[in-house]
Amino acid sequence: MAFIDGIKRQLRSVIEWENPDPDLLLAQWTENGDEIKNASKLIVGPGQGCIFVYQGQVKAIIEDQCMINLETDNVPFWTTIKKFMQFFESEHKVGIYFFRKTKILDQKWGTTSPIKYQDPKYHFPVALKAYGNYSYQIADPGDFFVSIVGSHNQMRIDDFRNILSARIINPISDYLAECQHSFADIDANRDEIARGIAIKLAIVFRKLGFSISDFRIEGTDFDEDTLRRINRIADLTAEAQAAQAVGLDYAKVQQLDALRDAARNEGGGAGLGMGMGAGIGLGQGMAQSLGAANPAVAADNNQTVAKLTELKQLFEAQLITEAEYAAKKQQILAKF
Structure with a gap:
C-alpha cells in the first residue's frame, strides 16, 4: 500500500512556490517524496517567476502568472527535458528555481x-x-x-x-x-x-x-x-565677513591681533620690551593703513601708538616699575 501511495503522490505532484519566505529573492524548488520528472502541474503565482536549468544551463524562464499542465500542454522545454528522464531516478539533473518579481x-x-x-x-x-x-x-x-x-x-x-x-x-x-x-x-x-x-x-x-x-x-x-578643515574655513570666513562689516581689510585685522598678542606677552621684562617693540612697529603700520582707509580714526590711532612708545621709553629708562608698566599698557590697549 505504501508503495502504491508513493506512486500516486508522484503522479499528482505539483511544482509551486508556496508561502515563500519574505526575505527570499530566489529559491530552488525541492520537495521530499516528489520527483520533478513525474510532476503533473507547474504553478507560478502572482509576483513570481520560474527558471528552468538543465545541466547547468538556463533552458527556459516563465515570468507570467500561470498554471501549466506538464503532461498535456505543449511546452517545448519540458518535452525536451522529459526525454532524458526515467521513472524513479533521473540521470540528468533538472533545477527549477522560483524568484520574486515584485519590487x-x-x-x-x-x-x-x-x-x-x-x-x-x-x-x-x-x-x-x-x-x-x-x-x-x-x-x-x-x-x-x-x-x-x-x-x-x-x-x-x-x-x-x-x-x-x-x-x-x-x-x-x-x-x-x-x-x-x-x-x-x-x-x-x-x-x-x-x-x-x-x-x-x-x-x-x-x-x-x-x-x-x-x-x-x-x-x-x-x-x-x-x-x-571645514571648521577652520568657517572660522576664517566669519572673521573676514566681520572685518568687512566694520570697513576693515581682513589682513589689517590679523595685524591688529598680532599687535595685541605681542603686547600681552607676559614672558618677563625683556619679553615685554620685545613684544612692545614688535607691537609698536605693527601699530605704526596699522595706524597708517587705518588712517588712509578711515581718516576719522587716524588721530586716535596715532595718539595710542605715541602713548605706547612713551610708556616703553619710561620703562627702559627705569623710571617706572615693571608692574606699573604692565598696568598702564593694559589701560592704553583697552582704550585702543
Missing part, C-alpha cells in the same frame, strides 16, 4: 568606508560618508541567475544588500569627481547627486540582472580630518 522597497544603503576626493574649490582632500535608501527588482532573470546565483540554491535580500554595498563606492566616487561639487554644496545638491549616482548604478546592476529605482541620499557626513 523590493525601502532598502537601506551606506558607504562602507569614506569616499575620498579633492575639493574643487578649496583644494584639500575630502572624505565623505553617505547613507540612504533605494528600491530594486529582478529585471533579467537569466542574467541574474548566471551572474549572481550560480551554484547557490537560494538568495536572500540581505545577500543583495551586501553586493550593492560592495559596488556602490566606485560610482559615487566617479560622480563626485565629475560633478565638481565642493563640500559646502553637497547637501544643497543632494537630489541631483542621487540622480547622477542612480544612473551609474543602473548601468552596473543592469548587467547583473537587476534594476535600481528610487535611489535617495538621506544624509552625509565627513571624517574628523575633513571636519577640522
